[in-house]
Amino acid sequence: MSILAQQRLQEIADVKEELAQRDWFFGTSGNLSIKVSEEPTTFFVSASGKDKRKRTSEDFLLVDSHGKAAEETHLKPSAETLLHVKVYSHTNAGCSLHVHTIDNNVISELYGDEGKVTFKGQEIIKALGIWEEDAEVTVPIIPNYADIPTLAEVFAEYVTADQGAVLIRNHGITVWGENAFEAKKALEAYEFLFSYHVKILSLKKYNQSTLT
Numbered sequence: 001m002s003i004l005a006q007q008r009l010q011e012i013a014d015v016k017e018e019l020a021q022r023d024w025f026f027g028t029s030g031n032l033s034i035k036v037s038e039e040p041t042t043f044f045v046s047a048s049g050k051d052k053r054k055r056t057s058e059d060f061l062l063v064d065s066h067g068k069a070a071e072e073t074h075l076k077p078s079a080e081t082l083l084h085v086k087v088y089s090h091t092n093a094g095c096s097l098h099v100h101t102i103d104n105n106v107i108s109e110l111y112g113d114e115g116k117v118t119f120k121g122q123e124i125i126k127a128l129g130i131w132e133e134d135a136e137v138t139v140p141i142i143p144n145y146a147d148i149p150t151l152a153e154v155f156a157e158y159v160t161a162d163q164g165a166v167l168i169r170n171h172g173i174t175v176w177g178e179n180a181f182e183a184k185k186a187l188e189a190y191e192f193l194f195s196y197h198v199k200i201l202s203l204k205k206y207n208q209s210t211l212t
């Protein structure tokens with residue numbers, strides 16, 4: 001394996017460990033990828049069905065631009081590799097992260113019928129690279145199609161920039177960025193927004209019910 005590939009593998013394994021420390025990999029959910037090369041595109045993607053809280057030497061495999069194993073291996077690429085394929089084929093992103101959290105599922109269900117959710121007036125939005133005063137950020141929400149090629153096609157409609165995020169209704173979020181640092185930073189910012197929103201809505205509801 002080239003030095004560059006080894007570095008990328010180490011980076012994505014480190015991100016996986018950090019997200020695991022946050023307990024964002026419930027019940028083997030979630031998957032991660034990091035780009036290794038362009039022309040031809042290759043990337044490391046997490047192996048399917050593993051407990052992503054554990055760090056082993058068989059957590060990732062190298063795949064090609066179609067998401068097929070690029071080297072001989074008994075590992076199976078993530079069932080959702082096609083979404084990572086869309087990220088690398090539609091943008092110059094270098095890393096893509098997918099997690100199922102309770103907060104991202106709740107937000108996706110609350111706003112699923114609207115097809116998007118918008119946040120504003122939060123300092124953390126600057127972590128997404130948006131520095132204007134009163135900045136807004138909108139996250140699209142797509143249906144959770146069981147057929148992964150269909151899910152990937154619909155997902156791809158929103159993969160239009162080198163950094164972005166899409167919520168899959170009652171499933172999870174996929175966030176991508178220029179590199180592992182940027183993708184993780186963005187994921188943390190989105191999860192902050194979701195968690196804040198869920199808490200403030202619950203408190204407002206509680207206050208309404210106790211004050212009336």
Ligand SMILES: CSCCC(=O)C(=O)COP(=O)(O)O
Pocket residue numbers: 027028029030031046047048049050077078079080098
């Ligand atoms: C156990 S959750 C269902 C599959 C899923 O949505 C996921 O994120 C994990 O699938 P993978 O094949 O990447 O392990």
Ligand SMILES: [Zn+2]
Pocket residue numbers: 029030031080098100171172
């Ligand atoms: Zn998933």
